[in-house]
Amino acid sequence: MNRSDPSGAVVSAYAAVFEKLATATTGRTRRGPDGAVLAISGAQIASLNAIISPAPEPSTDEIAALAASESPWELPWSIHVRGVPSPPVTALAASHGLTRFTREPLMVRHPDQGLPPESGIDSLTVRPVSGDELDLYAGTVADGFEAPHELFKVLTDPSLAEIDGMTFYLAELDGVPVGTGMTAVTGDLTGLFNITTLPAHRRRGYGRAITLDMIRATFTTGAPTTYLYASEMGEPVYTAAGFRTEEYLTVITGD
Template identity: 55%
Template sequence: MAQLHDPLRPIVFAYTDVCDDLATATSGRFHRDPEGTVLAVSGAPVATLNAVVSPNLEPDPEVVEALAGEVSGTGLPWSIQVRGRAGKAITQVAAQYGLTAVTTTPLMIRRPGAGMLPVPAGSLRIRPVAGDELGPYARTMAEGFGVPLEVFAMFAEPALAKREHFTFYLAEADGVPVGTGMAAVTDNLVGVFNISVLPQHRRQGHGQAITAEIIRAGNDAGATTAYLYSSTMGEPVYASLGFRTEEILTAFTAPA
């Protein structure tokens, strides 16, 4: 009954749909419990991209534990993700699998009527890319996040470009790649992901411009609300575009 009074549930479900698409296009390993909890394994060496995710305000510890048992045997870094502050039962399940590092990430939402969006300035060009350009996309994203290419090699998989709800964006200044973004449109929602800017091109408004272009394109596709899970660095940028924090996501991972 509590789920009937959970206005953020459609947004969190949209996020799990993104997990579904990523896993399906890469490893093909995805499972959703009848109550919505998902197991999504992308195969990437990133804990948040191989996860058990509950979209429920009160996650079922037994369901989470059962799905955790499936992903723990893959040998990949992985995580358990739940909404809000995790309760004792979920914390114990995570600890049972050695997931004792806890991080929280704000869910930021841009509602209709949040104001005008800025347009790219100067020579910046933001364009969607096809499957044969996902290699440069993945390289730019990895450099923007400061990690080896193999961490995000899955984003060079041409099959991702064929997913109906995904659009990948490359930002270029004078023809040189400087940043990335990814949109995931589900019904009236557009999810904003993979916003990265190369270190030498930061503090020029590029991250804001990429995000604004994704929102604008999402609006054109019928999405009236935008959402994202923000890094600490990105929060002020997204707030300047009308996003507001409405919830947090708690992730359990193995200690570094």
């Protein structure tokens, strides 16, 4: 780990997850000379078609070149940078019609927190899904985000089940899905994604239970440092699970 940039490895791992997803679904990925990643998943969701710069000070020229390589963009897309975007990056984004800024806390749970406790919700089962269950998984993710199912159709691609280090989870009560999650292992880092609870089952601790079960599943497999990007509203939930906010990501999208 670079001691002068302790979060750099985490953000690089985050970019690599998007790269793996896009490689499996469309094959449309590129890397810039300074490490920025362009990853086009094919989803009708801006955040899943992205240029992600892991650099503390992103290169505007690098981002511009990657953006130009896809022009004209036929899908909603986004630019992800660490911290507060510089004026040149902001101007570049605006020139492509990207003017909406969303701040997402990067939260990390370090191994010295130890193995988390079991969720304590005996009626809830959190299990990995097989490739032939990805339709069910994608539909549950959409329901959890209260979004149209077609937006998450990309998650039904059977090739996703073959991605090394990526596991998709369903949370169920008596066999009925109530939530989802996903882990993506990169080196000794585990990223958590797609943590949802269906609207009718919220405020019962299921989201926390899904998070704890996914951490437990990877803690002893060589990837004990866990990270996620939370909403600012979700920050306290993950703090209670041992995560700490280390910096912020800005996702720039169209209005």
